[in-house]
Amino acid sequence: MKRLLLLGLLVLGIGLVQAENLPDFTDIVDHESNTVVNISAITKAPAEGETNSKVPEHDPMLEFFRNFGIPVPEMGPQGSGMESSSMGSGFIIRPDGYILTNGHVVQGADEVTVKLLDKREFKAKVIGIDPKTDVALLKIDATGLPTVKAGDPAKARVGEWVVAIGAPFGFESTVTKGIISAKGRSLPQETLVPFIQTDVPINPGNSGGPLFDMKGEVIGINSQIYSRTGGYMGLSFAIPIDVALQVADELRLHGKVSRGWLGVVIQEVTKELADSFGLPKAEGALVVSVQKGSPAERAGIQPGDIILRFDGKTVNNQTDLPRIVSSVKSGSGVSAVIWRKGAERSLQVLVGNMPAEKIARGEGRGTTHGGKPTGPAVRLGLAVTDPGEGQEGVVIEGVRGEAAQVGLEPGDQILSLNNNECHSVREFNQLVEKIKGPVRVALLVKRGDSPPEFVTLPLQ
Numbered sequence: 001m002k003r004l005l006l007l008g009l010l011v012l013g014i015g016l017v018q019a020e021n022l023p024d025f026t027d028i029v030d031h032e033s034n035t036v037v038n039i040s041a042i043t044k045a046p047a048e049g050e051t052n053s054k055v056p057e058h059d060p061m062l063e064f065f066r067n068f069g070i071p072v073p074e075m076g077p078q079g080s081g082m083e084s085s086s087m088g089s090g091f092i093i094r095p096d097g098y099i100l101t102n103g104h105v106v107q108g109a110d111e112v113t114v115k116l117l118d119k120r121e122f123k124a125k126v127i128g129i130d131p132k133t134d135v136a137l138l139k140i141d142a143t144g145l146p147t148v149k150a151g152d153p154a155k156a157r158v159g160e161w162v163v164a165i166g167a168p169f170g171f172e173s174t175v176t177k178g179i180i181s182a183k184g185r186s187l188p189q190e191t192l193v194p195f196i197q198t199d200v201p202i203n204p205g206n207s208g209g210p211l212f213d214m215k216g217e218v219i220g221i222n223s224q225i226y227s228r229t230g231g232y233m234g235l236s237f238a239i240p241i242d243v244a245l246q247v248a249d250e251l252r253l254h255g256k257v258s259r260g261w262l263g264v265v266i267q268e269v270t271k272e273l274a275d276s277f278g279l280p281k282a283e284g285a286l287v288v289s290v291q292k293g294s295p296a297e298r299a300g301i302q303p304g305d306i307i308l309r310f311d312g313k314t315v316n317n318q319t320d321l322p323r324i325v326s327s328v329k330s331g332s333g334v335s336a337v338i339w340r341k342g343a344e345r346s347l348q349v350l351v352g353n354m355p356a357e358k359i360a361r362g363e364g365r366g367t368t369h370g371g372k373p374t375g376p377a378v379r380l381g382l383a384v385t386d387p388g389e390g391q392e393g394v395v396i397e398g399v400r401g402e403a404a405q406v407g408l409e410p411g412d413q414i415l416s417l418n419n420n421e422c423h424s425v426r427e428f429n430q431l432v433e434k435i436k437g438p439v440r441v442a443l444l445v446k447r448g449d450s451p452p453e454f455v456t457l458p459l460q
Contacts, residue, residue, distance in 0.1 A: 023161045028216045029175050034117045035148045036165045036209060038172050039088045039101055039124075039138075041109035089166035089209030090114070090138065091218065092147050093248065097122075097140040100248055101208030102223055103129040106136050114140050117173065128251030132192050132259075132326075134223055135244050136208075137251040148210055151217030153196060153240035156180055164200045164222050164236075166209030176201040178236075185237060186319040187224065192259075192326050194319075195237040196220045202236040211238045220244075246327075260328035261354035262301075263294020265451045268318040269306060272456040276418065276442040277306060278342040284308040285321040288444070288452050299349040301338065303444060303452070304419035308344065309337040326354060341419065376429040379460045380441070384414065386425050392446065393421070394428045406455050408445065415452060416444040435459055 088105030092098070099114060106112050112124040122140035129136045156162075157180065164176045178200035185195040196211065202225050211220040220238030250257040266285040274282040284306040290296045301307075307315050311334040313324045328334055330353035338345050377384050383398035393415040399408045414428065415421065418441050422428040435441060441459050446452040 023177075023214060025161075025163050025175065025177055028163055028212055028214070029165070032148065032210070032212060032216055033165060033173055033175075034146045035092050036117065036173070037090045037092065037099060038115040038167045039090050039099075039105055039208065040113045040115070041086045041088070041106045042111040042113075043084045043086075043108055044110045087167060087170050087205050088207045089205065089222070091208075091210040092145050093150075093245070095143060095145045095147055097142045097145060098127075098248070098252065099124065099138040099140065100221060100244055101136050101138060102221065103131060103134045103136040105208045106138070112138065114138065115172075116145075128255050128257075130247045130251065130257045132257070133239060133243060133247050134193075135221070135239060135247040135251075137248045148218045149216065150241050150245060151213050151215065151219040153183075153219045153242055156183065156196070156213060156219050158183060161214050162198055162200060162219070163212045163214075164198075164202060164206060164209060165212070166202075166206035166222060168201075168203035168205040170205055174206075176206075181235075187237065192323055193239055193243060194323060195223070196240060198236045198238065199234055200236050201232045203232050258330055259326035259354040260330055260332070260351040261295065262321075262325045262349070263291035263296045263352065264301065264307075265289045265291075266307075266318055266321060267453055270456070272440050273442055273454055276440045276456050277304075277339065279306060279339055283317065284315050284339065285318045286454055288454060295349055295352040299336065299347045301336070301347065301349075302340070302419075304340070304416065304442075304454075306339040307336055308339055310334065310349075311336075325351065330354075376432040377425075379432060380443075380457045382408070382414075382457075384425055384428055387413065387423070393423065393444075394425055403457055406457065408455065409447075411447070413446045414443050415446055418442055419444075432459070 086105060088101055090099045090101035093100050106126050107129060112126060114122045114124045122142060124138040124140050127137040127139050160180055162178060162180055166174060168174050178198050180196060181199050182197040185197045187195060196219065198211065200211070202222050206222050209222045210218040211222050213219050218241050220240050221244050222236065223239050224237040225232055226235040247257055265288040267288055269279070269282045269284050269286050271282045273286060287301060287303055287305045287307065289303050290301055307321055309315060310321060310324045311328055315321050315324065328351045330351060332351050334349055334351060336347045336349050338347060381399060381401035381403035382396055384394040385397045387393060387395055391413055393413045396408055396410055396412045396414065398410060417428065417431045420431050422431060439459050440456045442454050442456050444452050444454055
């Protein structure tokens with residue numbers, strides 16, 4: 001009997017200790033809930049026979065919404081007289097009525113209403129939307145409003161507790177909690193935002209709401225979920241608050257966001273590519289092509305260069321470069337450290353102004369098999385022919401072995417081998433014969449109208 005009593009007391013003690021160690025979110029909710037707002041956006045239906053041109057069917061934002069389970073209004077012919085509406089969240093960043101939210105919450109809206117915790121409602125003006133970060137700045141006619149305190153996402157640690165306040169599915173002032181799962185995440189088609197990944201339950205309606213740390217400071221805007229059902233599945237993503245506030249300042253002062261531009265197509269540096277270029281470790285962004293007349297071309301950057309540092313900042317991987325370049329003011333002169341032919345070089349770059357499209361990235365390839373390789377190119381598992389009209393480099397006629405496994409196929413054009421251009425089978429074979437194997441070599445390959453891409457193959 002005494003043993004059972006002691007065991008019961010031990011279990012109770014353990015439970016009390018665990019309860020004491022659990023985080024308490026009540027102070028955050030009490031102090032910060034009044035800084036969070038609910039947003040309702042209404043889009044009026046077009047007249048009979050017209051189409052809704054505010055978000056056309058081919059708009060890339062639609063695919064962005066679909067990938068992450070975000071509801072969008074029906075597109076295409078209207079005329080039913082019905083309006084479409086969407087709901088989201090936001091938070092107050094200035095006492096004179098400036099509010100941050102997601103761009104997709106108010107994109108294309110004819111009327112935006114903001115509701116405060118005290119039930120007051122205001123018609124909001126959309127100051128500006130930045131599609132590249134999905135950040136929007138709103139303004140309501142009010143003063144003396146409570147505001148959030150911005151935290152430092154750089155100091156946030158993976159594993160620490162975070163809290164979201166918003167209106168999932170329209171349920172106002174809903175509080176959810178979780179931990180930071182990862183930092184600096186890149187998402188499909190998104191190169192300018194180093195997302196904070198969490199396991200905080202986020203659902204449609206939470207979009208645009210704040211993500212608080214345990215000090216009650218905002219470290220991000222809850223922006224996206226990755227879902228196959230349209231609802232929360234354990235993966236949520238937030239825009240770091242420093243990125244969002246920088247965009248907000250630009251929108252408030254200028255109505256749009258200006259970003260630095262380099263003019264390159266880049267791809268990730270794999271271990272195999274690093275070895276083939278003689279780079280000690282896999283880092284940086286590999287330049288696949290350089291746009292004519294771009295700042296990169298004027299600075300002397302070439303395909304095959306690996307950009308290691310830009311404006312004094314380290315480029316650890318491919319996704320770092322667009323973020324670093326875009327943060328540089330247009331017209332600024334900065335230094336770039338590149339890796340070329342086995343050594344570092346420093347170049348001076350006069351950064352341009354980013355055009356409407358984003359910096360492009362190479363795309364992956366499928367796997368296929370081809371004919372029988374012959375000649376020196378057999379060492380790469382390839383058969384090549386001279387280029388025809390409208391083609392460049394040498395043209396792949398057949399592939400086998402690893403060449404087929406990495407996705408090379410007949411019709412692909414090889415523009416260079418280890419950064420040495422080739423314009424005929426003779427030149428290509430001479431380049432192959434000069435290399436003593438076994439090593440891995442880098443081929444710059446072009447397929448159709450797609451951007452070129454570097455691939456590596458073992459040279460036997």
